[in-house]
Amino acid sequence: MKFxxxxxxxxxxxxxxxxxxxxxxxSRLVDIGRAVxxxxxxxxxxxxxxxxxxxxxxxxxSAHVIAFNEFSGILHRRSKVANPDQFDIINIGNHDxxxxxxxxxxxxxxxxxxxxxxxxxxxxxxxxxGEGIMFAIIPYPMExxxxxxxxxxxxxxxxxxxxxxxKPYTAILLGHLYTHELMKKHLDRGGDxxxxxxxxxxxxxxxxxxxxxxxxxxxxxxxxxxKKVVSIGSPIQLRADERGDKKGYIIVNTETLDFEFIPIxxxxxxxFEGEKTIVPxxxxxxxxxxxxxxxxxxxxVKTLLERHGVAEYRIEVVPEKKTARIDxxxxxxxxxxxxxxxxSEWGKTDLDHDRLKKIGLAYLS
Ligand SMILES: [Mn+2]
Numbered sequence: 001m002k003f004x005x006x007x008x009x010x011x012x013x014x015x016x017x018x019x020x021x022x023x024x025x026x027s028r029l030v031d032i033g034r035a036v037x038x039x040x041x042x043x044x045x046x047x048x049x050x051x052x053x054x055x056x057x058x059x060x061x062s063a064h065v066i067a068f069n070e071f072s073g074i075l076h077r078r079s080k081v082a083n084p085d086q087f088d089i090i091n092i093g094n095h096d097x098x099x100x101x102x103x104x105x106x107x108x109x110x111x112x113x114x115x116x117x118x119x120x121x122x123x124x125x126x127x128x129x130g131e132g133i134m135f136a137i138i139p140y141p142m143e144x145x146x147x148x149x150x151x152x153x154x155x156x157x158x159x160x161x162x163x164x165x166x167k168p169y170t171a172i173l174l175g176h177l178y179t180h181e182l183m184k185k186h187l188d189r190g191g192d193x194x195x196x197x198x199x200x201x202x203x204x205x206x207x208x209x210x211x212x213x214x215x216x217x218x219x220x221x222x223x224x225x226x227k228k229v230v231s232i233g234s235p236i237q238l239r240a241d242e243r244g245d246k247k248g249y250i251i252v253n254t255e256t257l258d259f260e261f262i263p264i265x266x267x268x269x270x271x272f273e274g275e276k277t278i279v280p281x282x283x284x285x286x287x288x289x290x291x292x293x294x295x296x297x298x299x300x301v302k303t304l305l306e307r308h309g310v311a312e313y314r315i316e317v318v319p320e321k322k323t324a325r326i327d328x329x330x331x332x333x334x335x336x337x338x339x340x341x342x343x344s345e346w347g348k349t350d351l352d353h354d355r356l357k358k359i360g361l362a363y364l365s
Contacts, residue, residue, distance in 0.1 A: 001086065001129075004043045005259075006249035007053025007208035007232035009036050010095060011067040014058075014238070017269075017287045017312045025066070027311070033070045035235040035264045039249045040074050042262070046251070049086045049129070050078070053208020053232045054093025054140065054176040056107060062098075063106040075110050082115020086129045089117045092139035093176040093208055094147075097122070102142040124155035126162055133254055134168035136202070140176040140209070152177065152192065160201045169223070170254055173202040176209045181216050182231050195229035204257050205229040211238060212245055213261060225257040236266040240289065243269035267311050275301045280308045288313045293320045322346060334364045 011033065013026030021027055043050045056071060057063045078088055090107060098104045102122030111118035119125045119139050127135040136159035141152035163171045178191035179198070198205045199218035203225065213233030221227055236247050248263040272278045272290045275297055288310045292298045298315045305313045324345030328337060338360040341347045349356070 001048070001133075001254050002046060003049045003051055003086070003252050003254065004039060004046070004249055005051045005053065005206050005230070005232050005252055006036075006039050006235050007206075008055040008093065008211055008234040008238075009052075009236075010055055010058045010234070010238055011036065011071050012058035012064055013067065017240075019312065029064070029067055029070070031236060031266055035247075035266050036071065036074060038264050039235060040078060042249070043078075044081060048251075049083065050088045051135075051174060051206065052088075052090040053174065053206060054091035055095040055208055056090060056093070058095045059098055059106050068106065072110060075113055075116060079113040079115045084115060087115045087117050087127070089127055089135060089137065089174065091137055091174050091176055091208060092119055092122070094140040094142060097140065097142060100142070100145040102139060105139075122151075124158050124162075126159075128166075128168070129254075132169035133172065134163060134166055134170070135172045135174055136163055138173065138175045138177075147177075147192065149192065156193075156198075163201060170204065170257070171202045173198060173205045175205065175207050177207060178210055179207065179216065179229060179231075181229070182210055182212070182214055185214070186210070186212055198229060199227045203227050204252070206252075207231050211242055213247070213250075221257075228257060228259075230259065235264050237268050240269045240271070240287070243271060275304065278304060280304065284309045285311050287311055289316070290314070291316050291318055293318065334361060338364075 009032050012029065014028040018026050018028040040050060057067060082088060092105050092107065096105045096107055098106060107118050111120060117127050119137055122139050122142060125137045127137065138155045138159060141148045141155060143151055159173065177193060179193055179195040180191040181195045183189050183191035195216045203221050210231045211234040212231060214231045216229040218227035232250060234247060235249055237243065237245060246263055247266065248261055250259045250261050252259040268286045270283055270286055270288045275292065288305055290301050292301055292315060295317055298317050301315055322345060326340045326344050338357050342353050342356060
């Protein structure tokens with residue numbers, strides 16, 4: 001069978017790079033809602049379940065009411081067409097959590113919808129699709145408002161025990177955490193856990209939290225399938241540092257454990273240094289940040305960006321710093337210093353050097 005996996009939509013009226021649309025809606029919330037709808041529409045067309053890696057919302061004391069209503073509307077519709085044997089699953093990420101131990105979260109009321117499985121508290125839970133496919137679901141492990149490795153190890157231990165007992169044909173771990181391998185590769189720092197370690201016990205590991213889509217291939221399982229740790233990635237670029245990342249969702253084949261990445265079209269981030277590096281045909285409807293050297297260049301860039309219909313832009317004027325090197329001998333005379341200065345990059349001027357030297361010497365004496 002097939003299922004769709006996506007993660008980290010962060011349904012929220014994000015403040016940066018957003019604008020208020022004529023009807024009062026936040027443009028970023030609309031962008032995200034469109035991507036999420038694309039995913040659930042695809043699931044309905046294929047007739048397959050949807051699995052989410054978490055961070056459905058971006059809770060800041062509370063979930064935003066329109067973000068909640070939009071997503072809730074999609075889930076109510078899903079609930080009506082859901083297959084009770086192969087139901088949807090939504091994990092809970094750190095941004096969904098409302099309390100310091102994660103026991104309360106923004107999706108609680110949605111967890112009562114038939115055909116959609118959402119963990120109630122912040123502990124490991126299990127879901128079975130028929131006989132052969134078993135999910136161990138580990139929400140973001142949080143204690144005292146921060147990541148807890150102890151809690152994660154406790155939940156993982158239970159997940160391994162349960163999977164070892166049930167011995168399903170396909171054991172899938174759905175988590176919301178960084179792996180060492182992905183962190184090292186993308187951010188050059190350590191993660192929360194080793195993907196290789198997870199693949200000793202699970203055939204497929206699906207992870208939310210890290211917004212980049214990537215995969216770590218593992219050993220072959222007893223059925224000849226290649227085990228994998230997949231960082232699902234966010235369905236749209238959420239922050240400027242995600243520029244250049246392809247965004248979308250994946251369709252997983254449970255027989256082979258292979259998957260297909262389906263891109264989603266949405267506004268993207270760009271960064272340019274200097275007006276000459278701007279690629280006008282690529283920026284329409286997107287978020288553009290440009291570093292320029294002068295106000296005049298900034299004005300020209302502004303005109304260019306507005307002509308090409310970018311969604312939002314930022315122009316930063318950073319005047320070019322002139323640097324030069326002057327080698328001075330210890331105890332150099334004032335005249336020698338002034339001469340070398342005038343001959344250097346800093347001293348470039350159309351004024352008469354002899355006059356400048358005289359003024360300089362008079363000033364120093
Ligand atoms: Mn997260």
